Amino acid sequence: MNPQIVTFLIKCPDKKGIISALTGFFFKEGFNIISAQQYTNSLEGKFFMRIRLTSDDSVAISKNQLENKFSDLAKSYQITWKVDYGSKKQKVAILVSHTSHNLYDLLYRHREGELNCDVRMVISNHQKLKSVADMFGVPFHYAPVTAETKSEQENELTRLLDSHKIDLIVMARYMQILSAGFIDRYQGKIINIHHSFLPAFQGANPYKRAYERGVKLIGATAHYATKDLDEGPIIEQGVERVTHECTPASLKKIGADIETLVLAKAVNFHLNNQVIVDGNKAIVFPETGE
Template sequence: MNPQIITFLIKCPDQKGIITKLTRFFYEEGFNIISSQQYTNSEEEKFFMRVRLSSDDSVIISKIELEGKFKKLAELYHITWKVDYGSKKHKVAIMVSHTSHNLYDLLHRHKEGKLNCEVSMVVSNHLKLKPIAEMFKIPFHYAPITKETKTQQEQSLISLYDQHEIDLIIMARYMQILSEDFINHFSERIINIHHSFLPAFQGANPYKRAHERGVKLIGATAHYATQDLDEGPIIEQGVERVSHESTVSSLKSIGAEIETFVLAKAVNFHLNDQIIVDGNKAIVFPETGE
């Protein structure tokens, strides 16, 4: 029987001996620490930690008991924390509008086993990309929207996602601005891909505006959605050098490749519990070899 892998994400005020206190706790509960990553923001005196634990049949402790014991430690040292037991795959919904490259790339990676999740559905405000979802045998939900029906449409989607216990929503070029109520309902569970190297060229038509400015680098940014448009915690970014000979069309083509790579990396970081959000920053721990 393979050992169970448990991941703790921890943030707290930086304080002397905090690593020792945390590792001692896990040791005394009988866990084996297979990886431990730390980051200290000395300017703000904050400590961040991602620790991966293994347990086997010799460690007999329930989730309720473990979390109850850790809660006492957390209260003592003002720790904010999350724990994942790796017992189930995240359920994911992908939202799209007209553009297909991110959707196709995500579904292809999922089919090849390169995304550790269950893609539960594709949701779109248009029917154009339904054939791609059908090709990969993923349920497709058509959710048309107008200015007058926006509130009703979002409430229907909230009910749909809650009913299917969706853990993560991926905005793979879903070209609608989500309401504050929708975003807050799924706080830190909506990843958006923006076709620009933020904070430059926020909003619509970034490639056109980049071309007008004669930029020498274009990029893409994956971030958590917040009520402030295109200003949420940045998870991953990528860039590519271009020249004065580039057209809007060629910029879009190059940008599409960057988008797929950046979005897939950001999604995997989230699925693998590598991210701690602190204010408007995302602390992203690198992959380990465990």
């Protein structure tokens, strides 16, 4: 039986002795540290850490006891933190509109075990991609929307998401602007893919605008959705060199490949507890072979 893995994500003001205090705490409580990644932003005086621990039968402390004891330490160092016990897979909902490549890629990776999650549903404001969800055996929900019915449609989305206790919402080219209220409800739980290397070409038709500008690089950006369109904390980005011979159509084709890889990486980073959001930045710790 594999030992339970506990992951702490920590951020606080940088202070001498913080690493010793944290590692000493977990050692005292009987945990074995299997990886400890830290980053200090010396310009802003901030400290970030991702620390992964194992426990066995000799560790008698309960989750409540551990969190209460760690809270006492956190107060001393002004630590903001969250902990994951690895005991359950996160429940994921994918939102889409017309475009299929990101949906295909995510569902394929999920079927092959490359995404450590439970994809509970696909939701779309169009019926076009129902066959894709059916192909992978994932429930499909049709939620049409117009400018006049946006509020009612988001209420239906909320009902679906909450009734299935969804942990993460992935906007795989869902071509609707979410309301501020909806984003607030799921703050830090919505990942969006934008078909541009942000902050360039925000909003609609980025490939067309990239063509008109004659860019030599195109890219894609996965970020957490916020009230400000395409300005949330960036999780992952990718680029590809292009030439003056590219058309809007060929740029779109090249970009689709970039999008799938960038979105899959961002979703995995989130699922593996590799991301700490600090203001409008995402601190992403690299994989450690886990």
